[in-house]
Amino acid sequence: MKLMFHLRDSLSYRAEAVAWHPQMIRIIGDSASRRLREVHSDFAKEQQLLFHLGAEHFYLFDDLVFNSLSLFDYVGNIVGFAFYGEQRRKAKWDRIQRFAHDPDYERRSHTKPRVSPSPVGQAIREVHVSFVRALTDYRAALIHYEALLGPGEVTTQFGPDARGTPGPHYDLRFRVPRQFAALFAIPGFEQDRESALLLTAAQWLAQETTRNAVRVLSELERDLRIEAGPQSSVEITA
Numbered sequence: 001m002k003l004m005f006h007l008r009d010s011l012s013y014r015a016e017a018v019a020w021h022p023q024m025i026r027i028i029g030d031s032a033s034r035r036l037r038e039v040h041s042d043f044a045k046e047q048q049l050l051f052h053l054g055a056e057h058f059y060l061f062d063d064l065v066f067n068s069l070s071l072f073d074y075v076g077n078i079v080g081f082a083f084y085g086e087q088r089r090k091a092k093w094d095r096i097q098r099f100a101h102d103p104d105y106e107r108r109s110h111t112k113p114r115v116s117p118s119p120v121g122q123a124i125r126e127v128h129v130s131f132v133r134a135l136t137d138y139r140a141a142l143i144h145y146e147a148l149l150g151p152g153e154v155t156t157q158f159g160p161d162a163r164g165t166p167g168p169h170y171d172l173r174f175r176v177p178r179q180f181a182a183l184f185a186i187p188g189f190e191q192d193r194e195s196a197l198l199l200t201a202a203q204w205l206a207q208e209t210t211r212n213a214v215r216v217l218s219e220l221e222r223d224l225r226i227e228a229g230p231q232s233s234v235e236i237t238a
Contacts, residue, residue: 003089007078011213014071018209021064022202028056029199032172036154040168050172054152057174057198062148064202065139068209069093072132075213079124079220083114093132100124123219127212134183141179148177150198174198 032053039045072093080091088095099106099113100121106113115121142148152174158167174197176186181193186204189196 003086004078004081007074007081007089011071011074011078011217014067014074015210015213017067018064018071018206021060021067022199022206025057025060025199025202028053028060029172033170036170036172037168050152050154053172054149054174057152058147058149058177061198061202062142064205065135065142068205069132069135069139071209071213075216078217079115079120082220082224083120084110093128097124097128097132100128118219118223120216120219120223123216127216131208131212138180138183148179150175150177150180150194176201 035053036046036049039049076091076093076096077089079096080088084091096115099109099115101116103113103116106116115124138148152172154173155171156167157169157171160166161169175194176196176198178194180201181196184201184205185193186196186201188200
């Protein structure tokens with residue numbers, strides 16, 4: 001029981017990290033105008049700062065991808081431990097989704113398969129095909145091949161803004177990498193995927209990661225409740 005609590009707490013920590021990244025992207029974007037205004041009289045510093053602002057945005061977006069897939073590894077660990085005990089506490093998502101997709105593969109490791117025939121297995125299969133597989137492909141490109149960056153644009157207003165604050169004021173926007181747009185359609189940008197704003201994509205990615213993880217964990221919680229009986233108390237998600 002102590003180990004399950006530890007796995008659950010680790011899952012909560014990673015889920016909070018996923019939610020934190022879009023907030024940080026928004027904060028960096030909100031501070032961009034002030035930071036650029038401080039160097040607006042020095043063209044070289046302004047150009048250097050624009051480069052750094054872009055890098056900061058994409059550092060965080062990359063890290064959101066890494067944390068999102070780490071969350072699914074933690075989900076796999078909880079499923080593995082719940083069904084098979086200590087020997088599968090480090091199963092990770094890849095092994096568990098392979099169990100879910102291939103009963104023969106699961107049977108080679110466990111005489112009586114538990115993942116593949118269960119509603120948990122069905123949820124894992126659907127989540128993997130609809131979301132995790134594409135995100136894994138994107139992460140592989142990030143890790144193994146090259147930096148994946150989207151375009152950015154800045155609009156400068158030299159007069160005072162609506163509140164009377166003296167200019168210049170900068171509106172800095174970054175868009176998703178082309179490779180991300182090829183894999184995912186952000187709501188509202190289905191007709192032109194590459195025009196999706198990076199912040200919007202980050203918020204969507206965090207929400208979809210959480211939603212899909214909760215879907216698998218909710219099925220697991222139901223399965224364990226049925227197995228334990230009506231007098232039991234089982235709680236994984238909150």
